Amino acid sequence: MKLKPTHYFQKDISNCGLTGFISKSGKLVEGSVIIQSITLMHDRGNGLGGGFAAYGIYPHYKEFFAFHLMYENGMALQLTEEYLEQHFFIEQEEDIPTRRISAIANPPVFKRYFVKPLETAEFREAIDFKNMTIEDVIVHHVMRINNEIEGAFVVSSGKNMGAFKGVGYPEEIAEFFRLEEYEGYIWTAHNRFPTNTPGWWGGAHPFTLLDWSIVHNGEISSYGINKRYLEMYGYLCTMLTDTEVVAYMLDLLIRKHGLTPELASLALAPPFWDAIDVLPENDRQVLTAIRQVYSNALLNGPFAILFASNEGLIGLNDRVKLRPLVCAEKDDFVYMASEEAAIREICPSPDRVWAPRGGEPVIARLNPGVV
């Protein structure tokens, strides 16, 4: 691992702010709405991390993987672009539009590339003989860039989506990335309050892989177990932040192993054994199997998570709900946030407001045919 951690980063006692929403009918909403919501929770963060994920923002390139790349130095940029040219057909390549503001000091360079894997010998080998899909190939390249090219990080790598994050309050990061210029049908945002993790651009949320994005308020004390389990499947953790394992775990459980989001959530935040034992026989067997097979996927510790993909938005609490999470509905919109006020700021009179139980995922899918 080329980055030597300078501190014990597993303990990330935090109090971050999360907010997110989805238009299930695919209505595009400009960035100012999510910014207004996360800004309300300004004091849940301490200015060392802010970030956003947006879906539906690259309609003209929606068949391409939108790589958002962050470069800490010129060498990282050069090496990465050589790597990309070797492995990808690049439809479009450009700087991510930013504007300098006083609050953000010496930001890294941000570029985006709309790409498809080239049919190289290595690609054919992967597809024809290694039983890999195109998504597996993308994951492989993302892991290699993050792990082997010093100072280069893939901030996001999904289709028709992107993550924008860094050191600063979320409203400052939004200003820096000119987020008001984007429109999307799913938005999530994070206001970070790291106490013993470094405030560095790669460590801000959301964490992504393909079109998964995770914003997380809490602390994953099972980070070591999750990380070692994931490494057996080729996922390398390089971002010095516990949230990273959640993105890779979901990719493994849902994309690779074909679990439904409901079952994957049960693996991450399973009921206690005493609750499982009193379930009807069929449910008892399913949950016992999930806990036995995926014991290393269990996320121990307090957390509230919002994870989004091109299919929808999911909110999940740890099974004893040690972090806040409130949800609301209005017409085809579903909102999820750490505080009700962050929802009411952008949706003054929702049809329904409720707080999910611990370990009970709130799943809001895009209506069929929307994407």
Add this chain to the structure above:
Amino acid sequence: MIIDAKGIYYRDLNLMIREAVASGAKKIELVNVNGQYYIGDGINRPVTITINGVPGNDLGAFLNGATIVVKDNGQDNIGNTMNAGKVIVHGHAGDVLGYGMRGGKVHILKDVGYRVGIHMKSYDANRPVLIAGGNAGDFFGEYMAGGVLVLLGMFTDNPGNPKHGFRFGTGMHGGVIYVRGPVDEKKLAREVGVFALTKEDSEELNELLKDFCRDFKLDVKEVLKEKFVKILPKSTRPYGDMYCTMPR
């Protein structure tokens, strides 16, 4: 006296409230509140603060004699370490209400979240009361050391939900919980038992419920139609044996 809280940072808003209280205002109305934290914290004058909109976390923390009326929903940590006074919420409220409460009253009309009344305590006449009109989440009355918690399960926006969650009364070692109608014994923590109300209990509960119904203009007879049960701790030191066996 009316204060428009629209877009006002919580520190500035609370300063304005304190100045109003200091200048002798008896009734303060806040409009366009949304998410401002710590409203009314520590106020020890018998003023009444009415809030239109959703107040932020820690509403009325360390309250010491004022009355706060919320016309909308409340968030987490209402009445945190409250000493005296009253908080009335005409909607639902969040998690960890009345944390470490030592006196005064909290009346929530609808649902409440997790760990409501956690480690409430009382001393002589200082006996806090927290009444929730709707359903409650898990860990209701966790580590309770004193005071009165009441759960009605009547007024809820989520009728499908169970009246209370799991680990009800975990670590409870003092105080009393009254629940309207039956409790699900499977969900009770080991540290508590279910009892019938004594005459004194019923008299005390009736008084508390009259006050609750007055605040929300409800019919107390309707509330009293269903039988109540009492939840009490089985021991004053539920975890005494945790590290070494308790001396017999």
